[in-house]
Amino acid sequence: MSEGSYTRPVQIAIIHMWGTQMLVSSMIVATIPVTDLDRAKDFYADTLGLEVLWENAASVRLGCGGGTELSIFRRAPSTADHTLAHFEVADIEAVVGELEKREVRFIDYGEGPLQTTGHIAQIGPARGAWLRDPDDNILGLRQAP
Numbered sequence: 001m002s003e004g005s006y007t008r009p010v011q012i013a014i015i016h017m018w019g020t021q022m023l024v025s026s027m028i029v030a031t032i033p034v035t036d037l038d039r040a041k042d043f044y045a046d047t048l049g050l051e052v053l054w055e056n057a058a059s060v061r062l063g064c065g066g067g068t069e070l071s072i073f074r075r076a077p078s079t080a081d082h083t084l085a086h087f088e089v090a091d092i093e094a095v096v097g098e099l100e101k102r103e104v105r106f107i108d109y110g111e112g113p114l115q116t117t118g119h120i121a122q123i124g125p126a127r128g129a130w131l132r133d134p135d136d137n138i139l140g141l142r143q144a145p
Helices: 008-018 037-047 092-101
Strands: 029-034 051-055 059-063 069-074 083-088 105-107 120-123 126-132 138-143
Touching: 029 037, 029 083, 037 051, 037 059, 037 069, 092 105, 092 120, 092 126, 092 138
Parallel strands: 029 069, 083 138
Antiparallel strands: 051 059, 059 069, 105 126, 120 126, 126 138
16 A cells, blocks of 8 residues: 555545534524624614623623524724624514614615615515614625515
8 A cells, every 4th residue: 555545534534524514513603893792782682682692791692593693792893894694584574663663773775786665675586674783783684585
């Protein structure tokens, strides 16, 4: 046998164990930066209705639907001009209506590929809406067809 032939099966096993297959069943947690942790916690827990799972001086972990989680962490101001996370919802009109009552700030689009009516846009067969948290981070709502 040539040099290295003894390690080939081990290399394949390690690639399978530590390669892309490793993350297939792993939960992913969206992590969102905030400047005022208490204000953000109030928004995510009280306004959006997420469950506080745990917190420390630097971050708060929140429970979302289907066992997913969202983490907010304290840091200096930063700006992202894209959606950081979105919630899959069954009835986007009802969710938008309830969040409007809670004075959530929605983003409306009147030009370009997205056109919103009542804060909701058609995105192919799905529908979406976008809102801002107190730090102007963009979150989305999406209703599948």
